[in-house]
Amino acid sequence: MEGSCFIVLVIGFSLSSDIRLAFSQQYSPRQIKGGEITEPAISFYYFALILTVNVIDIYIFVTFEKTTRELLLNVKLFNFFFCIELLLKIDYNKLSMNNKGPSARARAEVTNGDSTPIKNTPARLTPSGLRHRFVHKLDSAPKSQPNKGFHVENNITRVTPRSTAFNACYTPSSLFRNVVSTPLSKGRSYNLTASATKTKAKILESASSIQVQDLKDTEISNLTVAVRVRPLNTQECSLAKVSNIVRVNVNELTVFAGMNADATAGLTHSFTYDHIFDSTDPDSKNYANQEEVFRGTAIPLIDRAFQGYNACLFAYGQTGSGKSHSMMGIEALDDDASGSSIPHPEAGIIPRFCREIFNRLERNKHSIRAEIEISYFEIYNEKIHDLLCVTQSEGNNSIGNNHAASTPITTIGNSRPALKVREHPIWGPYVVDLSIHPVDSYEAMRNWLAVGNSQRATAATGMNDKSSRSHSIFNIVLNLMEIDGESSCNETGTDSYATNQTRRSRISLVDLAGSERISTVGSNGDRIREGVSINKSLLTLGKVIAALADAKKSTTNGSGFVPYRESVLTWLLRKRSFFLGQ
Numbered sequence: 001m002e003g004s005c006f007i008v009l010v011i012g013f014s015l016s017s018d019i020r021l022a023f024s025q026q027y028s029p030r031q032i033k034g035g036e037i038t039e040p041a042i043s044f045y046y047f048a049l050i051l052t053v054n055v056i057d058i059y060i061f062v063t064f065e066k067t068t069r070e071l072l073l074n075v076k077l078f079n080f081f082f083c084i085e086l087l088l089k090i091d092y093n094k095l096s097m098n099n100k101g102p103s104a105r106a107r108a109e110v111t112n113g114d115s116t117p118i119k120n121t122p123a124r125l126t127p128s129g130l131r132h133r134f135v136h137k138l139d140s141a142p143k144s145q146p147n148k149g150f151h152v153e154n155n156i157t158r159v160t161p162r163s164t165a166f167n168a169c170y171t172p173s174s175l176f177r178n179v180v181s182t183p184l185s186k187g188r189s190y191n192l193t194a195s196a197t198k199t200k201a202k203i204l205e206s207a208s209s210i211q212v213q214d215l216k217d218t219e220i221s222n223l224t225v226a227v228r229v230r231p232l233n234t235q236e237c238s239l240a241k242v243s244n245i246v247r248v249n250v251n252e253l254t255v256f257a258g259m260n261a262d263a264t265a266g267l268t269h270s271f272t273y274d275h276i277f278d279s280t281d282p283d284s285k286n287y288a289n290q291e292e293v294f295r296g297t298a299i300p301l302i303d304r305a306f307q308g309y310n311a312c313l314f315a316y317g318q319t320g321s322g323k324s325h326s327m328m329g330i331e332a333l334d335d336d337a338s339g340s341s342i343p344h345p346e347a348g349i350i351p352r353f354c355r356e357i358f359n360r361l362e363r364n365k366h367s368i369r370a371e372i373e374i375s376y377f378e379i380y381n382e383k384i385h386d387l388l389c390v391t392q393s394e395g396n397n398s399i400g401n402n403h404a405a406s407t408p409i410t411t412i413g414n415s416r417p418a419l420k421v422r423e424h425p426i427w428g429p430y431v432v433d434l435s436i437h438p439v440d441s442y443e444a445m446r447n448w449l450a451v452g453n454s455q456r457a458t459a460a461t462g463m464n465d466k467s468s469r470s471h472s473i474f475n476i477v478l479n480l481m482e483i484d485g486e487s488s489c490n491e492t493g494t495d496s497y498a499t500n501q502t503r504r505s506r507i508s509l510v511d512l513a514g515s516e517r518i519s520t521v522g523s524n525g526d527r528i529r530e531g532v533s534i535n536k537s538l539l540t541l542g543k544v545i546a547a548l549a550d551a552k553k554s555t556t557n558g559s560g561f562v563p564y565r566e567s568v569l570t571w572l573l574r575k576r577s578f579f580l581g582q
């Protein structure tokens with residue numbers, strides 16, 4: 001019996017070995033980690049085999065593999081008709097890893113640089129949980145021991161402060177918020193719908209680096225970017241297919257793309273700016289009128305100018321987008337002539353700016369004395385024309401108080417004399433022979449503005465009935481002297497003051513010509529030439545701003561090439577000295 005039993009046992013064993021794979025079952029859930037199928041720490045198998053001939057016998061084998069740290073428990077049950085083999089495998093490596101796994105790690109207390117506890121991280125692998133883990137790994141583990149921090153419970157210390165640690169540069173790129181920042185502007189976001197995930201993936205890479213650097217720049221930036229959305233004009237309203245696709249929510253602007261079957265289909269773009277002025281609907285409670293636009297953009301500049309800083313404000317945008325309306329608006333000569341201290345409701349930033357300067361000087365007339373000079377010129381087809389060049393009527397050399405007494409010289413586009421730009425080794429670029437006019441009242445300034453505006457090159461295009469064909473630059477030089485003591489009448493009969501501090505600031509208010517598509521603005525030869533020139537100089541302006549932002553970001557040197565001289569506009573807006581040698 002023993003002998004046959006032995007033989008049958010051998011047969012049974014060999015059969016069970018052959019058919020083991022066919023009948024085997026594994027009762028242990030497999031896991032997918034990082035794209036690989038991994039086995040858990042404890043696995044349980046059974047094998048059943050019928051048609052064996054044996055008496056009931058049980059064999060138990062226990063083996064422990066020291067090198068792989070695996071315990072194998074093999075139980076075999078034989079009887080006359082079947083054999084069952086049970087196999088239990090315990091992997092001690094994985095067992096010990098799991099005890100230090102996510103939940104254990106998550107219980108660890110996170111502390112900041114000075115070891116003050118901040119919070120207990122949640123015991124789950126949410127994206128934020130992953131961020132925590134990643135931060136810990138980078139902050140607490142030296143490079144030679146990459147996982148050290150994971151095995152030390154309740155002792156994870158963040159080296160860098162919390163704010164720095166959660167900065168995007170420590171975060172895996174896949175967890176970034178989908179943000180594309182413009183240089184020197186805060187968090188411009190670029191949200192895409194699900195249908196555009198491929199594009200999204202592409203921009204993630206660039207977004208990461210831009211955002212990190214821009215976060216640093218926004219702190220030191222002295223640039224403010226504001227956007228104004230104008231209402232649909234009559235022409236647009238008459239077209240059935242035109243509708244407002246822009247929504248404003250505080251300082252976030254969302255553009256809903258149309259249903260075109262092109263790359264823009266289904267895309268929604270969101271941008272964040274320092275200010276957004278929604279002028280689309282006059283009945284809306286958020287409607288931004290000229291006064292609000294002025295207060296939001298220009299008042300901070302006037303404050304700085306009175307402290308002695310130079311300031312520049314320019315309007316940039318597509319043709320017909322409302323730049324001239326915002327910068328100049330309606331010239332209300334009649335209203336102002338009546339001596340009203342309230343500007344015309346439709347007056348733009350420039351006239352309001354001038355009025356505010358004199359209002360402030362009037363309020364501080366006992367402590368500040370000012371000398372103000374203005375100049376106004378345009379850049380038309382890369383040539384500079386003085387907009388305040390006038391022939392004086394006999395016996396009258398002051399246009400300021402009576403502009404009807406002077407006549408602007410030839411005003412027709414190309415026939416006006418072009419001025420040259422020169423570069424002084426110390427003071428930088430300047431316009432040769434540009435006229436400069438001292439002004440002592442708002443009325444004088446307003447009259448000069450009217451003269452300049454009447455000389456600007458404008459033309460009707462397919463996009464705008466009165467399109468500016470040139471960039472106009474209105475300059476104000478403010479010389480402020482703080483008065484120390486009472487005024488006294490000197491020998492010449494004029495007042496003299498003891499001044500103890502002077503401040504000088506230059507303010508440039510720029511109304512750029514609009515970028516335009518040649519096909520939509522018209523096919524006239526002059527318009528095309530102007531359009532090419534406008535687009536070229538705006539392109540250079542963009543390149544200069546980008547180059548300046550790059551040079552600023554570079555910590556090693558700030559000497560990157562900036563193509564100022566590729567257009568007259570950027571050349572002159574560089575450290576300006578329009579008044580040199582006049």
Ligand SMILES: Nc1ncnc2c1ncn2[C@@H]1O[C@H](COP(=O)(O)OP(=O)(O)OP(=O)(O)O)[C@@H](O)[C@H]1O
Nearest residue numbers: 230279319320321322323324325464467468513514
């Ligand atoms: N906020 C606004 N409210 C009412 N009308 C506006 C507004 N902005 C612009 N408009 C009107 O839209 C038209 C075009 O504006 P504007 O001439 O200022 O554009 P622009 O950007 O200066 O164009 P271009 O670059 O061609 O000179 C004008 O008739 C203007 O009155």
